[in-house]
Amino acid sequence: MKENNRNLKAFTVIFRANQAIQDATKNDLMQYGLNQTEFSVLEYLYHRGEQPIQVLGKKILIASSSITYVVDKLEEKGFVCRRSCPNDRRVTYAVLTSEGQLLMNRIFPAHEQKINEIFEVLTEHEVETMMEALKKVGINATKK
Template sequence: MKIKNTTSYGKNADRSMQTWIQLFRVYNKIRAKEIAYITSFGITMNQFEVLEVLYHRGDLNVGTITKLIMSTPGNVTVVVRNLKRDGYITSLPDPSDKRASILSITEKGKELIEKLFPTHAKNFEGYFEALSEEETNTLFTLLRKLHKSV
């Protein structure tokens, strides 16, 4: 027996919360599928995120990576240690800050990203195929606007 909540917090608040729930559900579904795909290559999603940033943005320090992947310094430290251990990245002292290091993706790391990223990109194309090109563009614009306002 399904019980419907009849409490309203106002038309705009109700629709905003319903929209958030839909965004969250879509995010969780896509994230779960991508975690399954990425872990099939023997790395974690967090490791993939660090490798992907280094591959597409070039050499970076840990602080910048932490911000770009929206993680925590403690988590990124563990991820970096494991990626270095497995030969996917290297680190060099940061010439502008003796306490920091610059991370760089190795050939082994590049090979892994180049192997898995094309299918990863195609997966996302598939997730959005229910939307027309115009709808996808509108969704992007609206989400970007929302992101900037929060």
């Protein structure tokens, strides 16, 4: 197989695998009334603690205009609140509320199990090799 064709096939395989993983996790999260972006915000705050909203958007890879909307929705649901930075009025933190913490304590273990089930077809070595290879491709793509 020519290199270009192999690379196109690799792209298609990665794209389809990503879509299948997203579909599986999306269906899992819908039962909690969350979309994937909302869950990503909650998960990040759950593991990293309060974060400046601007930083949060960059870390979960969504536009700054979208992160405001997502935080608004999570705030309406009672899972997140905003806190002004005492040292810099330009900075606002997203903070997991106690209700958000309880939700994540309840649903994160099942989510983690779902991810483990998806990847159970791979050995630990295969997972490590895949992560290294995809990081290389991702870094190279940002240079192009």
